[in-house]
Amino acid sequence: MIPEAEYLVSEYMGWDDTNPEAEIPLLHQFDLNDASLVVAKLVTDDDWINFFEVSLRYYLFSANCDQLALFTAWFLDPKSFFAAVAMWLKTERRNEDEYV
Numbered sequence: 204m205i206p207e208a209e210y211l212v213s214e215y216m217g218w219d220d221t222n223p224e225a226e227i228p229l230l231h232q233f234d235l236n237d238a239s240l241v242v243a244k245l246v247t248d249d250d251w252i253n254f255f256e257v258s259l260r261y262y263l264f265s266a267n268c269d270q271l272a273l274f275t276a277w278f279l280d281p282k283s284f285f286a287a288v289a290m291w292l293k294t295e296r297r298n299e300d301e302y303v
Contacts, residue, residue, distance in 0.1 A: 237281075
């Protein structure tokens with residue numbers, strides 16, 4: 204996972220305040236255990252449906268793929284999942300800035 208994605212996910216979860224441009228990357232290795240914690244927070248914050256829809260649209264358009272089974276396999280890979288979370292967080296921030 205790229206440092207920016209690590210930073211965005213960590214910031215969302217309140218795990219770390221590391222600067223994404225720092226020379227020393229995060230030492231935390233994201234895995235499926237972390238993914239379940241992120242999913243729990245998304246559900247608790249009522250963000251799950253929006254996150255899932257944005258991720259599905261992103262995958263279908265970027266992969267030029269119309270097979271939902273392939274999306275499921277992609278989505279359950281930790282690297283893909285956290286990349287989707289980071290992409291969604293960037294999208295949400297951009298949308299929030301439009302309404303300010």
